[in-house]
Amino acid sequence: MSPRNLALSSFGLVVVGCIICAIGTAVWIDVVGITVAxxxxxxxxxxxxxxxxxxxxxxxxxxxHG
Known part of the structure; x- marks a missing residue:
């Protein structure tokens, strides 16, 4: 996997984690969102x-040689 592809997929995880935290109302949903991010x-x-x-x-x- 190239660094660019890894960075894009990782950035996607950060975004998804933030969305999960923003939507979640229970504590365990926030924990899942923070973990994904x-x-x-x-x-x-x-x-x-x-x-x-x-x-x-x-x-x-x-x-x-240098």
Whole structure:
């Protein structure tokens, strides 16, 4: 999975989690929404680090001695 696809799907989870929290009236629905949004936030952070790592790998492939 590319960093872009991971970021888009993770952002979708964040949005869905926020919508669940906004619509929910019970505490357990809020817990589910916060959990879904939290998983999406972790996915966004993972996409960022994946993109940085891939860029570093490309740079080191083009410049093996520094």
């Amino acid at each position: 939290g998983i999406g936030a972790v996915g966004l952070l993972a996409a960022f680090f994946l993109a940085v790592g891939q860029a570093d790998d490309r740079y080191r492939g083009k410049n093996p």
